Amino acid sequence: MTKIIPPAPVLITGGARRIGLALAESLLRQGIPVIVSYRQYYPALDTLASLGAHCIQADFSDNRGIYAFAEQVKAYSGKLRAIIHNASAWVAESAETPPEDTMAAMLQIHVYTPYLLNLALEPCLRDQGHAAADIIHITDFAVEKGSKKHIAYAASKAALDNMTRSFARKLAPDVKVNAIAPALILFNEQDDEEYRRHVLNKTLMKIEPGEMEIVDLVNYLFKSRYVTGQTLGLDGGRCLR
Numbered sequence: 001m002t003k004i005i006p007p008a009p010v011l012i013t014g015g016a017r018r019i020g021l022a023l024a025e026s027l028l029r030q031g032i033p034v035i036v037s038y039r040q041y042y043p044a045l046d047t048l049a050s051l052g053a054h055c056i057q058a059d060f061s062d063n064r065g066i067y068a069f070a071e072q073v074k075a076y077s078g079k080l081r082a083i084i085h086n087a088s089a090w091v092a093e094s095a096e097t098p099p100e101d102t103m104a105a106m107l108q109i110h111v112y113t114p115y116l117l118n119l120a121l122e123p124c125l126r127d128q129g130h131a132a133a134d135i136i137h138i139t140d141f142a143v144e145k146g147s148k149k150h151i152a153y154a155a156s157k158a159a160l161d162n163m164t165r166s167f168a169r170k171l172a173p174d175v176k177v178n179a180i181a182p183a184l185i186l187f188n189e190q191d192d193e194e195y196r197r198h199v200l201n202k203t204l205m206k207i208e209p210g211e212m213e214i215v216d217l218v219n220y221l222f223k224s225r226y227v228t229g230q231t232l233g234l235d236g237g238r239c240l241r
């Protein structure tokens, strides 16, 4: 009797809302198993679980939480098809928060979390064949241009962008490692009309594209057997403004 081995799951951090949720739903609809991390509960998690996702509560605000999450992932699945580092906090500098606390928080979620998870979960990604696994870092257009209101955020995403090339060198050819650098994808509910017009005018394409732009790019990277160490811009032409 031939033993049927189920496909290895894709791990998505911050999968309970917005882009992370759209990624999880798309992969599940393709029949690809999914593990998501979530910090706070959202009703959408019940839907993901009903579609077969394995949802693990995790707070990456300290390294113990990162390592505890990695152990739970390894206990659930010995192998991973991919890790998508989506979890993030878009925090501006403010008078209410000491700048050292802002920088520490941005480095924790955008640098320590992907760095420690990539190293802890490397055995889960390896030994599945040539280019059989992926790591995707979701960075930001601001990596190239900086951000006067989100200095620590942009700097931490720049570190994440650099790690894309380091991990691509370390893990090839078993694992491809790439970054997706979005500009506006999805507004937040609290964004007012003036802000929305201001941001839309910064791009050439003048639209809020929505989550599927990232979903489609992730699917492209999964299909590739050759693209690695790259940062793929998803910025509506903002880089040309």
Ligand SMILES: NC(=O)C1=CN([C@@H]2O[C@H](COP(=O)(O)OP(=O)(O)OC[C@H]3O[C@@H](n4cnc5c(N)ncnc54)[C@H](OP(=O)(O)O)[C@@H]3O)[C@@H](O)[C@H]2O)C=CC1
Pocket (backbone or CB within 6 Å): 013, 014, 015, 016, 017, 018, 019, 020, 038, 039, 040, 041, 058, 059, 060, 061, 085, 086, 087, 088, 089, 090, 109, 138, 139, 140, 141, 182, 183, 184, 185, 186, 187
């Ligand atoms: N939306 C956009 O237009 C753009 C998005 N991006 C990038 O795309 C990715 C997804 O964006 P978007 O969906 O808007 O992200 P959100 O900010 O809406 O959600 C990010 C998720 O990360 C989780 N998270 C934040 N901090 C922690 C932590 N310390 N521990 C565990 N989980 C945490 C949040 O959990 P909780 O809900 O509990 O807070 C949340 O579910 C991000 O990396 C973002 O930087 C880049 C450019 C534009």
Ligand SMILES: Nc1nc2c(c(=O)[nH]1)N=C([C@H](O)[C@@H](O)CO)CN2
Pocket (backbone or CB within 6 Å): 087, 088, 089, 090, 140, 182, 183, 184, 185, 186, 187, 188, 199
């Ligand atoms: N974690 C997040 N990062 C970013 C968000 C967000 O909502 N959550 N939003 C943006 C903006 O859309 C920006 O690209 C345009 O103003 C950037 N990063």
